[in-house]
Amino acid sequence: MKNFLAIDLELNNNEENNLTERKIIQVGIAIGNIHQKQSEYYLAKWYIDPHEPIYPYITNLTGITDEDIATSAVSHQQIANEISDLIEQYECFVNPITWGGGDVVELKNEFSDRHVEFKKFGRREIDVKTLNTFLMIAQNKSTTSSLKSAMGKFKMQFQGTPHRADVDASNTLALFFGLVRRQSKLEDFIENVRLV
Secondary structure: OOEEEEEEEEEOOOOOOOOOOOOEEEEEEEEEOOOOOHHHOEEEEEEOOOOOOOOHHHHHHHOOOHHHHHHHEOOHHHHHHHHHHHHHHHOEOOOOEEOOOOHHHHHHHHHHHOOOOOOOOOOOOEEHHHHHHHHHHHOOOOOOOOHHHHHHHOOOOOOOOOOOHHHHHHHHHHHHHHHHHHHHHHHHHHHHHHHO
């Protein structure tokens, strides 16, 4: 069964959310397939030094501190190498899964700015938030939702503490598989109706 990789970033930002450049401070991934339980996904996370203090707002939101960065940050090159190796090891689908889109572009831009070669990920990402918005429009429901609330709408339980990159990636992947299973049931139903 094909494995998929979900990716999530935590960014340094002020409470007003008005910075023109928000630097990545944590990268998280989850790798798994539709037949696995969420607890069976492979998870990994890396800290990145933004070369600036972590805003107190972000520490409160994510739990990431200046000390975490000082003691655990790794280079962009190490992250690129390890993600590349994991994609090959698990033979992941070419397009990563995200919640809200943009994380792949931001990560690749930071890699590029630092002359880090990274030849993984297709030119697109599968944005689960856009899929959720489409389904909410189709059901005439509110399109405003967090990852946690979107999972709740589909009777799925968010696992772990939000705003940790690896945890958010894991839940994004779980919601993606939940939506794929839902669509598969609908497709089977449509096919059975055609046969009647």
